[in-house]
Amino acid sequence: MDTRAIDPQFVNRVKSLLGEEGFDQAFAPIEEASGLPNAAYWSKDWLELEQERVFRRSWVFAGAEAEIPNTGDIKPVEIGGAPLVIVRDKDGSVRGFHNVCRHRGAKLVQDKCNKSSITCPYHAWNYALNGDLRSRPHFHGPDKLDKFENGGGEKLDLIFVRVEVWNGCIFVNVSGNAEPVTDWLEPLLRRTPNYDFSSIRWAGKLEFEIKTNWKLVYENYMEGYHVFSVHPGLLKFAPMNLRWSGEWDEHVFYNDYIFPENQEGRGDGLPHYPNLPEEDAQRGLWFLCFPHFAAEVYPDQFTLLVSYPIAPDLTREELHVFLIGDAATSDIHKKERNSVIKMWDDLNREDIGMLELLQQGRLSPAYDGGRLSPHWEGPTHQFGRRIVEKIIAA
Template structure:
């Protein structure tokens, strides 16, 4: 029986894949990208149990500011309540189960678009028209179920899992690695959402490795990359990472001249953090951008793409100009990435395709595969 025997379940193929040492590793088996059954397991055992990113906390500055998302098929609202606290709530009315809010915005209360049942910002039911003749109706006994949400270093993290360790514990090693950059003080300046025709893991893996940069990004950033000067360390249980030491080509990627706290290479290292399962962060001393990924069937991924600047760069008189230049570059890079990751998914569906051996620069991909294999039970 071979490592990619088609008679095996996708999880068995994946376990066989990561049972090999990294030096002999292949790319993940095709079935883990294309199988509806494997996606259902991912939604149940990964997305419904881990902390997922809904965006940045500073994007919801005022009481009533909200955003919506879906976690493993569960509609969720994240909002700022009247006391300034972040809250997670079910986005389904307790009456006839209509979805309540869509997109982003600001509300004084949450009003169901079907029968106008109205909820306070803490999820309690404020009012329900024409319910006085129902003898079982008790307004105080009906409210929107609460969903766990935390502000972790400025990131809004949400989970359906009541037993998940808090992010401060689960992601303590992230803070040890990049805490000197004080992510919590960075401010978000743009946020976009789009849908790409590929599996969510293809896009995640694309972020995790820089092996593709010289070719996929030959029109933008590829020319500045020397593959033989890159290192990809072994990842940790909750994330993998690698880094690039930048030159002075993009001033915004460096510490601001007024910043005297950061010293040496701290002033110019760009970190690429892949926080499992689906938060991908590029973090520099001057700016950050990130992707938060949500599966939409095996062949599509919903992408939250956003970013902004560190506090000292936000105060710079030319900050908007610098950010506009970086944003324009990132948009071009996204176009290149979209073409590459959609081609990969097309290839995954081909009958003659098969996984090939990994480069030493794809160590993060192997660690990601190991993580997934550990989360899917028998």
């Protein structure tokens, strides 16, 4: 890595938390490498570094547009440890704000809701859906109402967060200086030129709370090594001999296979992407756009797996299923749609037990990051390296 692009202060912080050896491990060749040391999975200070240096400086998935379809729909989210709200404004656009009142700093919105404006629960400052302060009751004395026709200016209006929407997916970048979303997605898009993503529609989501570190979700997601022992159904669908390790292309991991036959929940009875060529009709591809946007592309779907750290040992995971056109919502596709969602639910539950064991094993002082399979786990090792690189990058 270019040493000019490194912030030495953060190199020191990483070394103080992981140790010199742990730091070097992240950059070792795969034959000698092990995973990140236990501290990267248990330390609160380490998670704070990840929140501040990785999540806030990246594009992070904040939900499906279809979750806030109507004017005044408001969804609170937490990204990089920062409380935010995603709002459907009157003009139809999706906006993001820090979820904090400009007065004494109360968190404004606690639950998903629909409102014509946002009123602080503490002293009732009122904000428009575009973030403008509208009024402050009793601020200059009893029964006096401060009114603002065009907002209160930069010290009083809600603080914007950068938001971009890509084919029904809402992304947030807290730092505000990430590249445009379509540039960031480019390594995924150039591998999927035959897939018309403008045809995807949101069919629903599954939510899980897992007693594990958020990184383990992706370390597991990337390697097909565990399929033979953890996923009997998936093994039948795509046996080990069809699988390879996948690889990173810039900041995007990808992997794929051609599956021999359709299976309930994958490629079975639902419409395909429009004009998808025959050669892709039995292809599965999966991606991880660093740090946490994991997308699985099958001929009939676009399924996301996203994890949000709550604590070093607690993760909220969401699985969002997008199907093609009206397959996402119409009654005639209900049975097949439910099969897709059930398939993902079953598959994910098979992983959850393992993810929790991985976290518990990292309490062992005897574990040093382990020995990784050079055949399967190069990308997993690189994921750890990318975390460290992003933390120390200037």
